[in-house]
Amino acid sequence: MQHSGDTKQKQFEMPDAVDELLAGLVGNRQTMQRQAATIDEIMEKSNNTLIHIESQNKALAPTTAAPGAQKLVNVKPVCKQALVKILENFKQLVQQNSEKRDDKHSVLDGVLACRQRVEHLASTVRKLVALCDTVHQLKTHQEDLDAEDEDLS
Structure with missing residues (x-):
């Protein structure tokens, strides 16, 4: 019991x-x-902060170039190599993804994955642009300070 x-x-x-x-x-x-x-x-x-920083940097950037002229940027060879490597790796990643695609994955899954990669790359590019603009402002500010120091001497 x-x-x-x-x-x-x-x-x-x-x-x-x-x-x-x-x-x-x-x-x-x-x-x-x-x-x-x-x-x-x-x-x-x-993202909104980065966009705001970009717009502020663009507003503060000197507009000495003609409207139709291209903006030339001097980039160190190391930076060029890094950018080329990033682009090549992205290209390989996209190719590998398309080669691995089989019946298990739908086209929609591939599109969504690519969209996420593109958003990530866009975010990274915005950060790089903001960083470049900041470095440019710092360089300009330092040049101004150096010019003032020369004037005082």
């Missing part, structure tokens, strides 16, 4: 454990959703 009482008690404990597990999963899911929303907000703010 006592054995059947233990079995009933275990049967009542099991649904409680499952309910607790499910409640924990729901709580974790909600936490992950809040974290994802927070991360999305941070990413949006950082």
